[in-house]
Amino acid sequence: MEFVTLDGVMQAPGRPDEDPRDGFPYGGWAAPYDSPEQFRMASEGMGQPSGAMLLGRRTYLDFFHVWHGRTDNPFSEWMDRVPKYVASTTLEEPLPWQHSTLLRGDVAGTLKRIKAEEPAGMLMMGSGVLFRTLLEHDLLDRLVLLTYPLVLGTGRRLFAEGGPPATFRLLDAQQTSTGVVIATYERGTATGGDR
Amino acid sequence: MRPVVVSTFVTLDGVMQAPGGGEEDTEGGFPHGGWQMPLFDEEFGRLVDEEYGTIAGFLFGRKTYEIFADYWPNATEDLEIAKILNTLPKYVWSRTLERAEWHNSHLMRGDLVEEVTRLKEQPGEGILAVVGSGRFAQSLMRHNLVDGYTLWVHPLVLGSGKRLFEDVPRMDLALTDVRRTPKGVVVLRYRRPA
Numbered sequence: 001m002e003f004v005t006l007d008g009v010m011q012a013p014g015r016p017d018e019d020p021r022d023g024f025p026y027g028g029w030a031a032p033y034d035s036p037e038q039f040r041m042a043s044e045g046m047g048q049p050s051g052a053m054l055l056g057r058r059t060y061l062d063f064f065h066v067w068h069g070r071t072d073n074p075f076s077e078w079m080d081r082v083p084k085y086v087a088s089t090t091l092e093e094p095l096p097w098q099h100s101t102l103l104r105g106d107v108a109g110t111l112k113r114i115k116a117e118e119p120a121g122m123l124m125m126g127s128g129v130l131f132r133t134l135l136e137h138d139l140l141d142r143l144v145l146l147t148y149p150l151v152l153g154t155g156r157r158l159f160a161e162g163g164p165p166a167t168f169r170l171l172d173a174q175q176t177s178t179g180v181v182i183a184t185y186e187r188g189t190a191t192g193g194d195r
Numbered sequence: 196m197r198p199v200v201v202s203t204f205v206t207l208d209g210v211m212q213a214p215g216g217g218e219e220d221t222e223g224g225f226p227h228g229g230w231q232m233p234l235f236d237e238e239f240g241r242l243v244d245e246e247y248g249t250i251a252g253f254l255f256g257r258k259t260y261e262i263f264a265d266y267w268p269n270a271t272e273d274l275e276i277a278k279i280l281n282t283l284p285k286y287v288w289s290r291t292l293e294r295a296e297w298h299n300s301h302l303m304r305g306d307l308v309e310e311v312t313r314l315k316e317q318p319g320e321g322i323l324a325v326v327g328s329g330r331f332a333q334s335l336m337r338h339n340l341v342d343g344y345t346l347w348v349h350p351l352v353l354g355s356g357k358r359l360f361e362d363v364p365r366m367d368l369a370l371t372d373v374r375r376t377p378k379g380v381v382v383l384r385y386r387r388p389a
Binding site for chain 1: 207208209227233327336344346348350351352353354355358359360361362364365366367368369370373375379380381383385
């Protein structure tokens with residue numbers, strides 16, 4: 001699940017201090033568009049008894065910092081409880097958040113194995129570097145793209161220049177009252193053929 | 196006032212280069228030309244016709260103008276679109292073109308802001324559409340001349356190619372419409388907030 005602007009920027013949607021790399025001045029750009037519909041969708045996704053998360057180092061540490069141990073929202077209990085797989089070449093075990101597993105080395109190879117062990121799927125958010133690894137190794141099954149009604153003109157993009165081509169099949173497209181478009185895709189072609 | 200609307204076929208990674216054919220625009224060694232065609236279906240065609248039915252005139256950059264002027268006067272398909280393109284006024288901005296001979300074309304040499312503002316203030320209904328013309332559309336964005344967008348978002352990622360939103364300022368927009376086609380194109384309409 002990825003939050004992007006119309007120009008594909010995915011850097012720091014939540015808060016100004018979330019990811020100020022390269023002097024990015026617009027951190028927190030998604031917050032003004034919060035809506036009850038989007039909150040309900042996120043709550044439903046995280047209301048499932050099972051599930052797992054897959055995160056890159058930066059998003060993992062940020063989520064730990066923001067969500068761990070809180071009781072004032074419907075997300076923290078789920079995030080604290082489910083297995084969390086973290087891709088990083090620099091983090092060391094033990095990881096700070098309970099139920100965390102560090103993925104080192106051949107992330108793509110390891111993920112293929114873990115996908116089989118997590119039948120309820122793994123939720124990935126943010127994690128731009130890992131997202132590109134998944135695309136390159138054809139490990140992304142479903143993409144929920146939340147497109148916000150603004151152009152920023154600067155910032156890190158979800159689909160970086162030089163990434164691999166990929167085709168998707170649209171499953172669903174909704175809009176929120178604040179103008180966010182929530183489109184759900186799965187890998188494949190529009191006509192139902194192979195990837 | 197006649198609004199300027201940028202109406203563009205884009206991919207999920209925002210690429211707008213050469214949707215229609217392999218030879219349309221190979222600049223930068225772009226190998227994916229023609230990516231729109233497999234995603235065309237009846238509903239897509241109907242939505243394009245609907246959009247073209249609202250157009251009062253076209254604003255072009257040089258490159259797209261030349262591609263269109265080469266193709267549409269002798270088109271044998273999409274005759275409704277051809278009729279609209281061939282008939283309506285076309286304004287092309289270029290420093291290098293010497294003449295614009297496609298019927299009802301106007302070669303624009305003056306100041307972009309003044310000329311576009313003057314066209315917007317002309318009486319009448321309908322939109323002034325910018326199709327293709329990526330660099331030109333970005334100039335309009337930088338001069339705050341774009342009033343709306345129709346983004347035809349195709350369900351694929353290309354990984355290279357010219358993007359619609361490049362070297363442009365921050366712009367906050369309002370979503371006005373969402374449509375989808377059977378082959379998974381999501382048509383998003385935005386306008387500049389009042």
